[in-house]
Amino acid sequence: MATNAEPCLYIVATPIGNLADISQRALEVLAQVDRIAAEDTRHSARLCQHFGIDTPLVAYHDHSDEHKTQALLDALATGQQLALISDAGTPLISDPGYRLVKLARDAGIKVVPVPGACAMAAALSVAGLPSNRFCFEGFLPAKAGARSRALAELAKETRTLIFYEAPHRIEDCLADMVATFGFERELVLARELTKTFETLLAGSAAEVLAQVRADPNQRKGEMVILVHGAEPVVDTIEPEAERIMECLLAELSLKQAASLGAEITGLRKKVLYQWALDQKPD
Numbered sequence: 001m002a003t004n005a006e007p008c009l010y011i012v013a014t015p016i017g018n019l020a021d022i023s024q025r026a027l028e029v030l031a032q033v034d035r036i037a038a039e040d041t042r043h044s045a046r047l048c049q050h051f052g053i054d055t056p057l058v059a060y061h062d063h064s065d066e067h068k069t070q071a072l073l074d075a076l077a078t079g080q081q082l083a084l085i086s087d088a089g090t091p092l093i094s095d096p097g098y099r100l101v102k103l104a105r106d107a108g109i110k111v112v113p114v115p116g117a118c119a120m121a122a123a124l125s126v127a128g129l130p131s132n133r134f135c136f137e138g139f140l141p142a143k144a145g146a147r148s149r150a151l152a153e154l155a156k157e158t159r160t161l162i163f164y165e166a167p168h169r170i171e172d173c174l175a176d177m178v179a180t181f182g183f184e185r186e187l188v189l190a191r192e193l194t195k196t197f198e199t200l201l202a203g204s205a206a207e208v209l210a211q212v213r214a215d216p217n218q219r220k221g222e223m224v225i226l227v228h229g230a231e232p233v234v235d236t237i238e239p240e241a242e243r244i245m246e247c248l249l250a251e252l253s254l255k256q257a258a259s260l261g262a263e264i265t266g267l268r269k270k271v272l273y274q275w276a277l278d279q280k281p282d
Helices: 024-032 041-050 066-077 098-106 119-127 144-154 167-181 205-214 239-251 254-265 269-279
Strands: 008-012 035-038 057-059 081-085 110-114 134-139 160-165 186-191 199-204 223-227
Touching: 008 024, 008 098, 024 081, 024 110, 035 041, 041 057, 066 081, 066 098, 098 110, 119 160, 119 186, 119 199, 119 223, 134 144, 144 167, 160 167, 167 186, 167 205, 167 223, 186 205, 199 205, 239 254, 239 269, 254 269
Parallel strands: 008 081, 008 110, 035 057, 035 081, 134 160
Antiparallel strands: 160 223, 186 199, 186 223
16 A cells, blocks of 8 residues: 555556566556556456555546546545556557546546556567557447548548457458558558467558458457558649749739649649649749
């Protein structure tokens, strides 16, 4: 139990599969705090039992109401130290906890990260896709129409895309990615990371989908999907487009000329607008 200590909320990462991945610091914090707020107390009880931690557990998840959040804040206000954990990995990365962290910080309560395992980061580190710039999208919408629309909005994103997906939706999700991103877009499916049946499938979107369809085992477990970003669009203004813009600029405002020029040439309005700006004398 924490005694004579500053009130503090620890955000503690726990293993995503292999229990040996827990850090020594995480074990010390979980053993010393007054209470552990856990996404699923039954699941977390097994973790605590494995490491001989007897700190009381209290449930805190996406469906916890304001009263449960306020009870934890009240405990912090009285000087207690709490740890927040999820079922696996780093809390708040597609896991509950945002409201509690924000309210604790707003109340002036110290919030401390205890870093460790994260499925997103683990998958990116072994995928072989560009990792200098990436975009984490979490779980896509469960319904087909909404999922397709969400993917369409990302079709031109040049950063590596990272998604979490449920096993019962993985086949449909990959099929939608093939339809939206194209057959040849490079894709990696990281499944059951750090666990006994850890698998990485890599190739074109169509190839990975075919492997998942052919092997029922690839539709089981925890899933991370990584998609190579789209190739950057390079807009080249040909002489004919320049001539059109010069004619339009002679009669219209810059904004109007760029808008109409985009309709005529098929080039992006932003590109034509910038070209017109560059033609002005300094």
